[in-house]
Amino acid sequence: MKWTTANIKHANYTAKHELYVGTHTGSFKHLVPGSEKTPHGQSNLSELGSLDKESRVTSLAFGNEAETEILLGRAKNAVELLSFAEGGTSRKTVSFSSAPIVGLARYNDKLIAGIGNGQIQTLQLEVDEESEPVVITTGNQIDHLRQCAQVRSVVATGGKERQNNLKVYDLCSDAKQVFSSKNLPNDYLQLEVPVWDSDIGFVDGPSVLATCSRTGYIRLYDTRKQRRPVACFASEEHGMSFTTLVARGNFIYSGTTMGALKAFDTRRMKTHVHTYKGFTGGISDLHLDSTGRYLSSASLDRYVRIHDSESTVLLYQCYVKSKATKILIRQAKNESQVSEEDEREVQLDVEDSLKKSKRIKATPVDDEYENLFDQMPTVGDSEDEPAETNATQSKPKLKRKSVNQSLKPKKKKN
Template sequence: MSADCYVGATTGAFKLINLKEERFTNAQPLEKLKPKEHGIVGMCFVDNSQTEVLTLQKNGDVNFYNTVTGDYTKLFETENTEAGGPAKAIQLTVNDRIVVAHENGHVQIYNQEGSPQIGDGFEAGANLNFLITDPNNREVALTGGKENTLKLWDLERKATLWSMKNLKDDYLSLRIPIWEANGRFVKDSKLICTTTGHHQIRLFDPKRQRKPVISLDWHENPIRAISTCHREEHVIAGNNCGELALFDLRGKIRPVHKFRGGSGAIRCIDAHPTEKLVASVGIDRFLLVHDVDTKRTLHKIYLKTQLSSVLFSKVNSLTNPIKDEEPEVVTKFFEG
């Protein structure tokens, strides 16, 4: 069963959203879910066809949803998270291998059966907040965290390609603390845009320097969610106060306009890559869909539980209605 949006909840519920009818369906029974173990911390599509979705739970379990069959099943368990801390991020790298990162900084690559592929993995630094792969080169990943500097990694060689250098001390000669909350590759992956727990949006050019080339202070709350969108050199970011805005990265970083409707900390944003649509979720339990250009709130759907992740399907009922026919897609996982 395909959906317009796929939403992960802190309870572990995986929800399929129909925007046209403003309704949702839970992909699995909810009775046995334990939020401290099964809360969803990350999601990603398997490939460009978007017929398969991977979800990562806090306890490290990787689950798989097939939009053709409607099955939502456990794919494999990752390494013991008791020593490594809760799982934090999941991404796809080359040859459809799965990258899983933990809060303590341990990063491991698995095949589809759950077998580690690069020995013991590698360490990206403690208090890791995020890991995201380069959409134009999935062998490269970006990581960062609290007192964990921004780094670019070669996943095959387990080597650092670039790392940020912290800003100079403030006017009181006090060290500026590091708190990289999230990040994205922008401008065909030539630049990196990050958000921080100290309410900053920063732009990095790894080929030029290690310090940010531009930085903007935006309000006074941590900014934990960011997404690229259909507008080139623009990003959409949301903070812990429910404020969501579009930012222009050309020249100085500047806010273009705000989107209304949010009332709780925003945890995840995903914008359609070619259409003027953006979806956001957070602890206020609502899925919000806005028009990026006009700021208009198109949909506001109550999903009953605090939300942590969202994916916006390229094929959806708002832009190109899904036809009721069998998709001509060969699934990559569980073949045969």
């Protein structure tokens, strides 16, 4: 499909999905691409009046395996827990001692938050009174915190510089550190290879992890074998600065600051195997659905997209009016789920278009001007042409040259 900035939906995209999108302005939006009536309709799940400069959405994750709870973190120390039950939507706000929130996870009755200053803070949710969070120091800075979907007690952190490299913690064993990565050997000039783990992803289990970097590399680790990466991709191209990553099976999907989304095969990491097109801004977040076939992405060009991870076809694209920073995709619990606000917005758009068409049709007509044209003879009519009606016979006929004859240049006499 060609590059376009319009809202599109591929004819072959029939899956019933819904998207949750966090933006740079702090708004939290809900979209239902599987809706037949309003596939590009948007409803806001946050109170716009309470947003400020520190309301930017910096973390978004599901709180349980059923994907009925969403954890929303912002640039400030507040975390929102949204539960989508059959009876309705419930919201709860929890505060940590530091900010910004760069990663969220939930294990049993504990809420785990990764803080930008290098801390992992844990809070008990079932306690009535507000308690002080348990703090684990991983370094002086982290960029992201990820939770393993298969073993939810395992989390991983990564950040900039060697002291903040990839680390894995097991929350069951009193938050014990079970793995710490080791950098590659020095280069041919005996200089240290720069480390910047901008995002982390678990590859179908707690033992195999993948990291991407702003310095242009993707590394694959196996905690059962060695501390150094078992496979690595390094690019010297300008603009290959990876910002986000998601992994599943034998494939790693990573986006860059220049709007490039590429897929890598863990069995041969020398080069990428797929490239996904359609982006005009840096990619800020990626998320796969439960089947692993549909790859959703949030971009700073204010669009959210869904690609087919196998065929790389752009299936869905929607403009969300703000810079999209985080995204989640899940199977729609109710296939006919369309919010009243979405229907109202679509109805207003239809009414506006009808009003504009009526306004155009209601343009006043000058009768004298129209009669003048009715009485004028047609250019190019001959004198021998029979008259059709008596009214036309009474009109005086004028000799006129045709348009083609008037445009012919005159011949010069010798």
